[in-house]
Structures are given as C-alpha cells and as structure tokens.
Amino acid sequence: MAFLFGCAAITVITTAGIVLVLGSETIHFFRATGESILEFICGTQLEPEAVPPRFGILPLIWGTMLIAIGSSLIALPIGLLSAIYLSEYAPRKLRAVLKPTLELLAGIPTIVYGYLALLLVTPALKGILEPIGLQVETFNALSACIVVGVMIIPMVSSLSEDVLSAVPRGLREAAYGLGATKFEVSTRIVLPAGLSGVVSSFILAISRAIGETMAVVLAAGLRPQLTFNPLTSIETMTAYIVGVTSGEASAGSPEYLSLFAVGMALFVITLTLNVISGFVLRRYREVYQ
C-alpha cells in the first residue's frame, strides 16, 4: 500500500516540482528583463542577443500554430477516415494487421521523421513546386507539417478506432434494421455516438504536434518570423528552446531565463488543450447503454 502510494506520490511531486521551477524562473525572467507579459506574448521582435535584448515570442507562437494547423489538416481527416475504415469496413483479418502497423508509426523516433523531412520530403517538395515557380527553402514549415502530420495520424486513428469500436452493436443493428446502408450507419450513428472520444483524440494529437520538437527543428529550421508562407523557414516554441540550450547562453542571463518563460507558455497552451479535451469528453458524450 505505502509503496504504491509512494509511486503515485512521486509523479505528483515531480509534476508539482516542474511547475514550481517553471513558475519561479518565469517570474525571474520578467523581473530581470522588465518585460510585461503582454509584450512577451504579443511582441514581434525576438532578439535575445541584441542590446537591449527583445523577447517578443509572437513569431514562435505563430510558428507553433502553423505546424499545429498544417499537421492537423493532414492527420485529422486521414486519421479519422482510417479509424472509420478499421472499425466499420475492414475485414477482421485485415484489421488485425492494419491496426498494429498504423500504431507502429507512433513508435518511430521523432528525429527520424526530422531527417526524413529534410532528406526526402523537402527535396520532393522542391521537385514538385519549383517547376511551377514556387521557391522552397531547405528548411520549411510545409515539410515539417507533413512529417508531424504523419507522426500523429496513429494517435487519431488508434484512439478514435477504440472509441468507435466501443459503440454498442445494438445501435448498429438498430440502424441496419431500419434499412440504413453501411455508410449511413458509420457516419450517422457510430460517429456521432463516438464523437466526444474522436474530438478528444483530435485535441491530444494537436497538443502532441504543438509539443513536437526534433522533427520540427530539423525540418523547419530556427528562423522566427511571422509568415503565412509555409515554404519558408520558421521557428516554433520548442525549436527556440532547443536553439537556446544548444547555444552559448550563460546561466542566469535573460536569454537563459527566457527558456523558462517560453516553456511556461508552452505548458499553459498544452494544459489548456488537455483541459478542453477532458471537458469535451464529459460534456458531449452521447451516453449509450
């Protein structure tokens, strides 16, 4: 009993410790630089090495959003359609092979996705887009979106498939008994019944895309800029953290402290998404018996 309690307590203490360190260092950062939270979040100038340094992380937030939106556009439809296929259409034997295979995608180290983006996806994009006059940079947001999108497909498909498969057989039979086609049963009975679980799988996948680091650093680079052009390099919040920690910022310097502030912002964003996901799950669950 006591041992199990200890194990549970360790995770809670660790989490609390992380939040505490993030919080206190973030306060240090704002004291040391005299920045306001508003300037920090909405400022567009990110020049930590300038004199005086400027820490407007809006380009980082934007870069992060660009990756999250772009990868979602790929992963959510593909993931959901695969989930519907696996749960409603695939013959049992095929499903027994397909589902683990799809889940294997989740087991590939993210850095591998990063260099696949750099070595395969970006050259392919150049090959396709440059002949039609579009300039593709070596580091670009689009290839990062594509690989992160592929990376999070299994989160969507696997979690959604679990939810859809759990919809009681009786509901399907009721719908078939009324003369519904398989498509009508899948999209108008099974999907709505599992919708809250599907939405929360979406949110988990998006928060994974937001937190993704290595693949994005390798594919999209480290140039903070506010741009709508996905063919140029951008920098995300996680990439900034990598950039600073692998640079020469001395402990206690504003640049060093900014890591914690950016980390805190990231934590707030993903926490918010997780809370929304939990809320959606509870609020919109179509309760079935």
Add this chain to the structure above:
Amino acid sequence: MSVSETVAAAAAPAGPSPGDPSILTTEQLSVWYGTSLALKEITIAIPRNRITAMIGPSGCGKSTLLRCFNRMNDLVAGARMEGRITFDGDDIAAQGVDAVALRRRIGMVFQKPNPFPKSIYQNVAWGARINGYKGDMDDLVEKSLRRAALWDEVKGKLHRSGLELSGGQQQRLCIARTLAVEPEVILMDEPCSALDPISTARVEDLMDDLKADYTIVIVTHNMQQARRVSDMTACMMLDEASNGNTQRTGIVVEFSPTEILFTKPNDPRTEAYITGRIG
C-alpha cells in the same frame, strides 16, 4: 381477445392481399455459422397480417431464424445459408436483391431496447429520413408515436434524449421508430424479455393493434406470451442428432395454429416442451 376469437381470426382469409396468404416462406432453410450448423432444413410459411410466434428452449435458433428474414445474418462474419426464403413470392437471397432495401420493408425490434442516443423525435425520424421520406416529418413522428401508444407520455418532451425513457417506453420508442419506416413485416426478437409485466402488457396490446396493418413475427421465451398474442406458433427444438455435441442445431418440430399447438400438439416434443418436461 378470447380463445375462440383467436382461432376464428387464424382461420379467416388474409386481409388486404388476397391470393397467397403467406407473406414470408422458407424452404429447406439451413444456416451455418462457420462450420457449425445452426438451423437445419426449416420449412415454414408465415401468414400475412397475423402474429406468428416462435418458441423453444434457449439456443435452438429462434433468433437466427428471425434474423434470416431481414438478412441481418449478413452482418455476422462466417454466416451462410442454404435453401430458399421468399418474401411476397420473391427469393430474398437471390443475386441482386438489396438487403438494405429488404430491411426497409421488414422492420425489426430487438431484445434489448436500443434507442439511438438522440432525441425522441430524432429516434423516430431517423429511419424515415435516411429512406428519403418527403412528407411532413412532424406528422410522421406524431403518427408513429401514437401508433406505438407512446405519444401521450412523450409529447411534451420530444427533444429530450430517448435514453431518458423507462425500459418499456424505450421499447415502444423502438417500435415507433420501426413503424415510421412503414414496413410490411415487423420482426420482434424477445421484445419483452427486458421489460416489467406492465410494460409487457402494453407491448402485447400494441401488437394486437398492429396486426391489422402489419405481419408480426415474434420470438419469445415466454410460452404464456406466445399463447396470448399469437395466431400461429412454431415450436423449435435442438436437433436430437446434435445433442451432446458442441454443435447446436435448431429445427422446427411443429408449426400450427397457436390454440392447437398449446392444446392438442401433434408432436410429442412440443407437448413435452409446453408441459415443462424439456427446455
């Protein structure tokens, strides 16, 4: 309905469609699940505008037989049939027969009430809508709920979830949902087994009302219920040749007017079953 009336009704000629009094027939119907024979050489004819009951011990294939009529067994991996089933004279398993279209004409009510997790209104409207109903949906919903004897209990809360209703109300909602598609036959798979006696009585009254317009086939464990509601009864048993094996094969041992089956059964196995000696 008294016993003598039941007999008279069973003997009367068929209502709206003279000619062939049978709406559904099976000829030498056998069904397999994988390699296991579940039904063996069933030949029966379901009369139009009558209530036909199927009784028999658990696992003797009553539900399997019922689910052949609307090809619900198509959804079960490994299920396969031999023999012939006709609906209005047409082979329902023939090439090119659309099971989806068939199920619009042969509705089904299940053992466990299974309303959709949607509003009462949507539950009734759903089937009609997917089948392209063009008329006034509010009218249809009201008419179907009235027909299922549920309207007065739900008219003020049509937009509440169907799952908030009691079990008996849910089952009548499922019947209303089936009626809204305007089928010709309603298959009922132990529709009262999850209900209390009062709800059961309401559903039985409802069946009696419905038989003027519909043909009803009901599977029931409850011999008293079969006796109360049905005009014809099929008594099913496990094939003795299959007893003791892992394979449980169902056969129809007797198919007679209900009154005869319960008073002067032709088959000793029927007599043993209805007197409680087997099953």
